[in-house]
Amino acid sequence: MEEDYILAKWLNDELSDKEMKALQQDPDFKLLEKIKQHSSYLKAPDFDAEKVLKNVLQADKTVKNRKLHNNWIVQIAAIVIIGIAFYFTFSALSKTTFKTKNTIVQHVLPDASEIELNHNSHVEFSRWNWDNDRNVFLTGEAFFKVAKGEKFTVKTELGSVSVLGTQFNVKTKKNFMEVSCYEGKVSVKHQNQEFILTKGMVVQLDNKKTIQTRTALAKPNWDTKAIEFEFQNATIATMLTTLNEKYNVSIVLKQPITSQFFSGKLPADNLDVALQIIASTYHLKVKKHDASNYELVKK
Known part of the structure; x- marks a missing residue:
């Protein structure tokens, strides 16, 4: 007492x-x-x-x-x-949390900025204390349309993206992150590096290497019913990640390739054909272990 x-x-x-x-x-x-x-x-x-x-x-x-x-x-x-x-x-x-499974969902942040959340993704932020805690924690993929003059930071396991009145896309996967800027400017921080992206620029990060490319798209295409995927200056890692998610398989590249980019289309309804196009482009051959596990190796 x-x-x-x-x-x-x-x-x-x-x-x-x-x-x-x-x-x-x-x-x-x-x-x-x-x-x-x-x-x-x-x-x-x-x-x-x-x-x-x-x-x-x-x-x-x-x-x-x-x-x-x-x-x-x-x-x-x-x-x-x-x-x-x-x-x-x-x-x-406490945090406000939004999750998606097999849907694409749009949400609005407290400052009127918009988030479009891709399939199997997760965002978390403090709605109650937004003015003092302007951080959005992302797992998966999301397209952000930031209200003019507003600023916040998107944090992922691999790095963070600071923005001010822009449109950009952040895609994360285990040990991989890709940031594409469609309008304005974003700052991407990864370990001890910082990348300033402007319209049309893309940076791909993992724990071993960093690649900067460009995109001609006005906005990412998440239509899972599309019959083909279109890539602009994409790495082989980006394409394999897309195929793994689309077909729910595991495609392993034994010897990473970083010097050649791909611009073109891959079928979204035929995994075997998509793999043959990639194999032909990069002088690889496909090993199929079972219905869910594939491997790309040097010829």
């Missing part, structure tokens, strides 16, 4: 220097400070919890037979305040 009383006094800024030093030694003091910080933003027109607590603490303490009763009121008031603070702290720290 004594601890609750000390906590109540601290919430009301009534601790002595000695009491404050003792409380700061508590291992949970940093968490308590965070709770108090968020509870200070509370505005309740019909119920002022801090005012109630103050009135309780200032109640007549000279009547000894009411001392126990008053302590119980202090304890209850402190619990109410802490409970409300926890609620708002949770709201501030």
Whole structure:
């Protein structure tokens, strides 16, 4: 009960220097400070919890037979305040999450910027605290149309993309990220490198190499019903990732190729033909292990 009383006094800024030093030694003091910080933003027109607590603490303490009763009121008031603070702290720290499976879904950020989320993708951001936490966490692929003058950062496992009034696409996969700029300018940060992309520029990143190319497309084509894929200056890694996702297979390239880019079309309804086109272009041969596993090797 004594601890609750000390906590109540601290919430009301009534601790002595000695009491404050003792409380700061508590291992949970940093968490308590965070709770108090968020509870200070509370505005309740019909119920002022801090005012109630103050009135309780200032109640007549000279009547000894009411001392126990008053302590119980202090304890209850402190619990109410802490409970409300926890609620708002949770709201501030919680994230808004959007996920897709076999659909393409559009969402609007708090600043009116638009996100178009591709299949099997996931974004997360803080709607409640957007002005102070302008970060969007992305897994998968998304096209962003940023409201003019607005700025935020898209974070992925491999790097981050900072934007200001632009249109761009971010595609992530395990150990791979591709950023395409369709309008304006974006800054892409990967490890100790930074790439500034303008309209038509593309950067592809993984843990071993970085490739900058260009795109002639006005917007990424995610139509899964399309009968062909069109590529502009694409790497073989990009094409294989597209085929793996489309056909739900595993195509492994034993010896990575980075010096030759592909511009052209691959069928979206015939995996064998698509693989033969890639193999012919890069002087490879296809090894089919089973219906879901393929390998491209040097001839």
